[in-house]
Amino acid sequence: MTRFTRLLASTALALSVAAPAMAADSELTVFDWSGFEIDGLFTDYVAKHGDVPTFAFFGDDDEAFQKVASGFKADAVHPCSQMVSKYRDAGLIEPWDTSKLTSLDQLDPKMLESPVFKDDQGLWYLPSYWGATAVAYNTKEVPAEDVATLQVFADPKYAGRISLPDSSDDVWALAYLATGVTDWTAITEEQFQAAAAWLRTVHPNVRAYWADPSEQTQLMMSGEVLIAWSWNDGVALLQAEGFPVGFQREAKEGASTFVCGWVNMKDGPGNEDKLYDFVNSWLRHDAAGALVEGLGYGHSNTVGMSEIPAETLVTAGLQPVSAPSLPQVPNDPSLRERQLQEFELIKQGF
Template sequence: MTKLILNRRRFLGTAAATGAALASPAYLRRASAQSGGEVNIWTYNNFVPEAFKEQFEAETGIKVNVRLVDDQGKQFNLLAAEQPNPTVDIMTVAGHRFLQFIDSELLAPLDTDRLTNWNKINPTFSESDWSTINGNKWGAPILSGMEVLSYNSEIVSEEEALTWDTLFSEKYKGQTAYIIQDMMSIVMLMKGYDGNMVAYLDDPDKAAEIVEEAKQFLIEKKPLVRKYYDGGAEFQQMMVNQDIVLGHSWNGPAAALINDGFPLGMAIPREGSYGFVYTYNIANNAPNADNAYTFLDAILSSPEIGAAMTKASGFISTYKDASNYLTDLEKKSTSFPDEQLANLQFFRAEANEMKYGLVDPAVEAIKAA
């Protein structure tokens, strides 16, 4: 096995350095008359570019407080516990989890009339079916991603990465990692089922059987995995340290490694996978709603900001023309061959209550097994 030598300090500093590329301060001029205060944001690592944050604070007087999250379920539980007086103004919710938050009255409908820069979002995302529920918009799409099989290309072959079976092979025993909850959907897909579980809305017994089958599969394969992980930064560090050579990941953290020069490959295996869209949402009863809208309008205002978010996170920007501000390598790390894209479908929300009611206990059972 080839021993990779990578400057870890340089890698870990990449995200911070990336944000420094934001150029003109003109995009925030409309917000410069604000009276200050604060806005509280729960989001993923690198979703608020540091250079944007500093400039926004300097020109509006609004202090941006970012609390990092790594799991939609944990965020839901925390927000539910705080209502009706949440401490957060803006959070990052994946589109396929909207219904869970909306049905629990945790989100406020988004007033797009207050966002002069709404038209800066590609309508493929801003006007899509999943983004409108009960006649309202519920979030501003900012980044799009997908579940991929990521691999150290000096050790794992491109052909091996074209099937999820490789992730569960004896060959790479103790050198793999994945997020259990996400893998539950993929395992269902591997076995020929609807991982969204929409097909089983009228047959909850069948849904329970499928989840049980996926659970037993992952328990059986548990001796092969090195670690179940939660966040993208942990996946990156395991790859850099060569603790793992193969893993399920989101494409964003994987792309960030590729752009830093790490020999990583990504594939959408032939059995299929799922895509998703991250959005910025305003909490119901947000304590600083006006500042939240000021922040949203500012961060949507420029394709350069969208590109900075892609550079830092590795996810695909939803902003019009953001790709014009990416290098050829950055564009490459956020694209896939057409034959692989044909294997991709998007997460859907219709069956989420049933799905996660079954999947969440299964995940805990796998951890405990």
């Protein structure tokens, strides 16, 4: 299968996660993003145990949290950083045993610069990868100058031809950037209202709020959508199909970045030794190439990333850029809940 058809298959499985979606090693259950079942990430685990773990899949962070908060049992979950405080506050996770982590000293220390991730109680979060949310566009139909600004999403010229993620965090990151904000840890009421008003202006232009990269990819390949607010993997999938796609991370107002990683679920049903074998396989330095090649994301292992050719990083959209950035770091949980509720209203046309 191509990366595109593989993601379509995993996305179909992700539509039903009441039970594990891809059964394999029954002694370890991993709740992960659809599309991340890339062989090169699990090489050491498979070599030792003969098979991959049992996987269940999700399409967005809030879906994953609601699932485990409602009783779905997994040994590890793969949320992005802004969700970690929610898992901690709900009492769902426990610290990692750092003595069992073989590549911890190779992980980018900047990805752990938060007391939400690491405090005197221990290490709560293992950063695994980072990416960008930026402007994907059809290079044959959309002039580069049009995507030099995020205001392209509000341009009547593209009414019905744009797509945004059905992800509150990413949509609000876009709205804050478009209204001049690059730090969402100290949002004022005026900034919130300006971003909400901008999203309401954009909403009539939206063809669809994509649920996962495979849906975004289909929308763009069909020609229905010309411009999307996209993660790296949506672009990687289009590139793999030979589609004329650009990834604009240097719009005047900037782009967003995010870090995701592993949390250790309290009272996980599986084998703890296998859990550590799994995360150690995922975080080893030679897994970086498989991740960049497969999904276009940057790995948290700095040794592994140092071995990736510069041209490969450019193709994946991981090169350094000169533009504003809004990092999706942990923010006020009450603000995040307010954003989520407001986004639901906006999607309904209110």
